[in-house]
Amino acid sequence: MKKWIISGADKEMVNMLIQKYHLPTLTAVLLTIRGITEGEEIEKFFSQEFELSDPFLIKDMDKAVTRIKKAVTTGEKICVYGDYDCDGVTATSLLYLYLESVFANVMYYIPDRNAEGYGMNLQAVEKLRQDGIQLIVTVDNGISAIKEIDRANELGIDVVVTDHHKPQDILPKAAAIVNPHRTDDDSPYEDFCGAGLALKLAMAMDGEQFSVMENYGEIAAIGTVADLVPLTGENRTIVKAGLQNISNTERAGLASLIEVSGIDTVNAGNIGFRIAPRINAAGRLGTTSDALDIFITEDTEVAQQKAKILNDLNAKRQAIGKKYILRELSAHCQ
Ligand SMILES: [Mn+2]
Secondary structure: OOOOOOOHHHHHHHHHHHHHHHHHHHHHHHHHHHHOOOOHHHHHHHHHOOOOOOOHOOHHHHHHHHHHHHHHHHHEEEEEEOOHHHHHHHHHHHHHHHHHHHOOOEEOOOOOOOOOOOOOHHHHHHHHHHHHOEEEEEEOOOOOOOHHHHHHHHOOOOEEEOOOOOOOOOOOOOEEEEEOOOOOOOHHHHHHHHHHHHHHHHHHHHHOOHHHHHHHHHHHHHHHHOOOOOOOHHHHHHHHHHHHHHOOOHHHHHHHHHHHHHOOOOOOHHHHHHHHHHHHHHHHHHHHHHHHHEEEOOHHHHHHHHHHHHHHHHHHHHHHHHHHHHHHHHHHOO
């Protein structure tokens, strides 16, 4: 979580807001920092930007939260199991960062695109067991990992699935399956991407939607734009809130990536055309952990290094694309 420094004068304002509008302390602090301290402004702020439904309306969210909280309090080793595309990378880093902020014993695993391919695989499950993992939480995958989750269960690893891909007829035997496309899910919005669902999970864990959005909204917004899910309803809320924070992001890696991408004003267009391709290039031609570090690292030097790596990989990807087009063209023209 970010740490806020509040001056004496601000503290008075925070207390006034808490008393006058019956706001939770953190919300009052955040509004004060933004200079939103009048009744009408506060109402406008919430009505415009904050139309997210209760995360517990999603089927199994309660089970997911209970199982993960148990792992956090007892210090069980948790693995966030993600994916190498931009949605997978943002979903993984979002949930990893959130769990780290609540002092979970957490690591992440992203399969190698070329060697392992998409989703869970048996070898990875065996490896995670050897690493002492007791709980796997999937993001952006898992809904069709029937045999992998059976194997995890055999090895004594519980699995919580969060996924937005359409379920098949048989669901895996997971401790919880959070997927708004389940036929037995009655939640009001179903078009979240993997990162959006990870955000909903963090909100459910935290109970304070507003501060989770303030901390992780920008990461969820990047995944949402990149995954080309409809920018309606709650996705729109996520992107709007995320974009507001992204230009003054405190994430060193993201700031460096914005800089090397030559972006002046961050909007959905240049997230889609400049940021997402650079994140995706890591999974295609390099190492996905370089893309994850963009969101996770707090070291400015590492941040700049990683941003440069992604920028170079993207240039390489573009060059390969051009060569391919030229080859196709010359083949057609003969
Ligand atoms: Mn996805």
